[in-house]
Amino acid sequence: MFNRCLTAVLFILFCGLTFSQSRFTLPRSERTKVKFQLIDNLIIMPVEINGVTLSFILDSGVSKPILFNIIDSVDSLKLKNLESIYLRGLGDGDYVVALKSEKNRFRIGEALNINQDVYIITDESINFTPRLGVQVHGIIGYDIFRDFIVEINYGSKFLRLHTPETYQYKPCKKCETLDLTLVNSKPFIDAHVVMNDKKIPVKLLMDSGGSDALWLFEDNSLGLVPKNNAYFVDFLGKGLSGSVYGKRSKLDQFSINDFHFKNLNVAYPDSAAVSFARKFKERSGSMAGELLKRFNIIMDYGNAQVTFKKNKYFNTPFTYDKSGIILEQSGSRIIKESKNNTPLKTDRTSGGIMVIEAYKYELKPAFNIVELRPESPAETAGLKVGDIILTVNGRQTHPLKLQEVISFFRGDEGKLIKLVIDRNGVIMTFRFKLKSLL
Template sequence: MIKSSITFLCILFFCGPSISQSGFRLDQTKRSKIKFELIDNLIIIPVEINGAQFSFILDSGVSKPILFNIVNSSDSLKFKNVESIYLRGLGDGASTIALKSSKNNFRIGAAINENQDVFILSDETINFTPRLGIPVHGIIGYDLFKDFIVEINYGSKFIRLNDPKIYKYKQCRRCESLNLTLYNNKPFIDAMVEVKGERVPVKLLMDSGGSDALWLFENDSLGLVPEDGFYFMDFLGKGLSGSVHGKRSKLKRFSINDFHISNLNVTYPDSAAVSFARKYKARSGSMGGELLKRFNIIMDYPNTKVSFKKNKHFKAPFEYNKSGIVLEQDGVRIVKEREQLGQFNPNQSKEELSRLTVVAAYKFTLKPAFRIVELRPGSPAERAGLMLGDIILTINNKETHSLKLQEVNTFFRGEAGKRIKLKINRDDVIMNFLFKLESLL
């Protein structure tokens, strides 16, 4: 199931010089296999910090681990050696104050690091859990990749950490290997795109922390601009420094050596939101999760190379949100559910069972509430009368409290012309709306 980029986590940090650390090592094993969840094209892995369990995004676009959404866990973590520092991420806002803590114990699978730096964000508004619909407490990237040869199997949803001293590559005729450029501890590759009939070489950040397929920075001299009339303005995601907006369009072709992908989604983010990201002058954009997940990948930082192999997702179509609605899981709501109560005894006779009285009863439970937090101007949903703050109760006659957030979002990525029927709660008034999905590309 292809995920759209509506909850794109565009996170890129610029910190001061890092302190030398002992790094991760494998605990009495040569490799470690770790299963992950793939939510909106993002890899979610379990991470243990100072004995406490968390869920992290594996984000190759960050240089240091970031911890957030820990209001109920901070006391038990017992952070040491804490100092204040400023972080800058993608978005149109200002820098963010964080606490830097050193000498923390990290464990990821069989990999351990007893001297790990971590940046802690206390701002409760910086929380990506609502956009993903599952608990997420942080992100980690370079500090894990630098110490291992990391296999990312998007097809079977696991990563494998390998000791680079003993790792041996298998011969693979169906693989493409490229040199990896590390700049500010972030991985870049060279690729080729076709825009307006012209082939343009590009240097892209391999960004496993981004949901979109491809970001390109607009550049008139290189021809990296969307075709006139063949794009629409949209909300792209949320970073540490605020929201990111930009132009969504289509790209005729994207190539990694002899691997070619046609008719893919491309996004041109607003230049102000990515001003820090463009400080690396050679950079043309980012290759995100919707592209990366079409391959099984071997990330080899120690030898500065990367290998790609097509997987079952390679030919999957590229989809995007055609409703204009962006949802968050905003707390919970009380749901009244019917249940059947009866005094049943398996030893009763048929006659006795026929006289069994079934009593209708109800129970009240807490279920997730899905609230509209972004609404694209002029979209089908906005024209139908939906508003920010509306809570969706049913979608096409299905109770949303029985669905996950990503399952609800799937309805909005259907084919153009598909009817969407919503029942919503607006200030305790129940209302019904009907609209059709529209393709803008």
């Protein structure tokens, strides 16, 4: 699942929970449309909770809605009926303490649930906003897919939630429809990979909450291992239970029926970080955002099927970070900017106009290096964790979005990168070339 992977590796297991809340309905129509942002291959959409609009990741791998990063909204949310509970997610850490709240009013577009459970994580260190560069307050998944036929239009960046009883499929010769296997409220599909000239069937979680293309669980007996032992160890993402590391490699081919991808990125997560995810013995890994975004998708849990259709992203190249830098948008820095020259005073002796340069000071995002891959081009050049990137190849970073800055590091091998950074108040310049490890 966050390729610089992301950020939000969000597979969550709930133990010993019972669910009694009502369902989402569409009181006044048969469908509703919800626009979303596509950030690092993740769907970020508005969800209204008890009258407060927040930003959620749509994650098909999560069982129940989870809230975090809500310290500024906690009073207005009016959460009630709180009780402590333990959650477990991907990562190298332990269980996370959360609060369960019942009888909340959720609205997504025109879809409404007046009795929704939600789980609140109060640990401020669990926050995916810095890794995405946009505000994210929570994740939601199964409750939406359970109650609607969900049309995900990655190409035009919108969802349509359809009432199952009235939805009618349109004929589509260019579509592929597959069976869904639902296990613990999560959707799995059957696909194939080709490795070392061997075609291997795989069962994969459809994981819209991960930003990588494909994760595979290493299995020597099946041949699910990095091609020709060619890989590098990297940060793969951050889950509720900590960071996830693993091997990055390339895959000869991945196929969903007649849709084929060649020479794509694949990651093999460390087995300890995904030990809970592997309790479903038939599971081989995950198909995540970098692959999913290449289709427009219709998810139909009621009929246990999913439909894929190519979109404009289908043939876009698979890229990954070639610098060794993991970047976060964390905190702010003060930027001095020149205003337009303004005539402030008339010079009566010369008949001219005196122009005084005026400045304004604004708070802008700070882009911090939070991890460096050992022996990577960036580390070898002398960059350090904690450095704040001010410019990339002559471009100021403060007007850019986080993902725009990161895109510089996914360029072609050999591309020269020049960084100006702030290290504890000292301005320094570094140069290095991007290096492909695959």
